[in-house]
Amino acid sequence: MSASPDDNGDSAVPERIPAMQRLLDNPFLLLFIGVTIPTVYLIWGIMEVAQIPMAR
Amino acid sequence: MAIFPPENRVWWNEPLHRPEIIWITVAFLWGLVMFFTMIYWHFSGQQNLSNEAYRIFPEVYAERTEAMAEKYTVRTETNLDIPVVHPKPGTDVYMLARLWEWWPILELEKGQEYRLHLSSLDWQHGFSLQPTNINVQVHPGYEMVMTITPTQAGEFGVVCNEFCGIGHHTMVGKIIVVDK
Numbered sequence: 001m002s003a004s005p006d007d008n009g010d011s012a013v014p015e016r017i018p019a020m021q022r023l024l025d026n027p028f029l030l031l032f033i034g035v036t037i038p039t040v041y042l043i044w045g046i047m048e049v050a051q052i053p054m055a056r
Numbered sequence: 057m058a059i060f061p062p063e064n065r066v067w068w069n070e071p072l073h074r075p076e077i078i079w080i081t082v083a084f085l086w087g088l089v090m091f092f093t094m095i096y097w098h099f100s101g102q103q104n105l106s107n108e109a110y111r112i113f114p115e116v117y118a119e120r121t122e123a124m125a126e127k128y129t130v131r132t133e134t135n136l137d138i139p140v141v142h143p144k145p146g147t148d149v150y151m152l153a154r155l156w157e158w159w160p161i162l163e164l165e166k167g168q169e170y171r172l173h174l175s176s177l178d179w180q181h182g183f184s185l186q187p188t189n190i191n192v193q194v195h196p197g198y199e200m201v202m203t204i205t206p207t208q209a210g211e212f213g214v215v216c217n218e219f220c221g222i223g224h225h226t227m228v229g230k231i232i233v234v235d236k
Contacts (some may be wrong), residue, residue: 014065015065015066017065017066017068018066018068018069020068021066021067021068024068050200051109052109052111053111053112054079054110054111054112055111055112055116055117055199056110
């Protein structure tokens, strides 16, 4: 009898994990994204403030 | 319970429960409502004015405000002799914030356009024009300039709505709008 993917036998090919699950299951990737995205907005804000012209 | 790991190795494809999808939909739609309300209210509410921002040294701003007050003062009010300034329509008018006053009192003409400048000499204050409820943050080192046309005659109070210390509650000013 041959094993099918539904069995729990060793020879079964594991189902591919979807990308979103891989992302959400990786706390370090989530940490990286959680730091990077606010940093982009922070830098954007600093650039905006730095570009304010002098009053005439 | 969310505290335990999912039972299935691939949990991403599991269907959402009905209450969960309902709450996600409600939250998303409410987020859209609030987002578009901001844009709509900017144009129809006439409370969040479009402004220009410039950097300016507080002492330069004080000089400009005092120069305007010296030129256009028509009388003084209260026992503190706060000048009431009636600048020419179409000109730049200045109001400064400092601990703890809005200075000077501005007297503007109804239906005339002005460029209203706001800045602070010390730290952050909040310009709040009542009862119209126009609110602008006022920072030292920056001036906000708004092009305004008063549409209603009367006396309008200016209060500080950014807590600025022990005298915050006494920080009140006035803009008077007169019929030509």
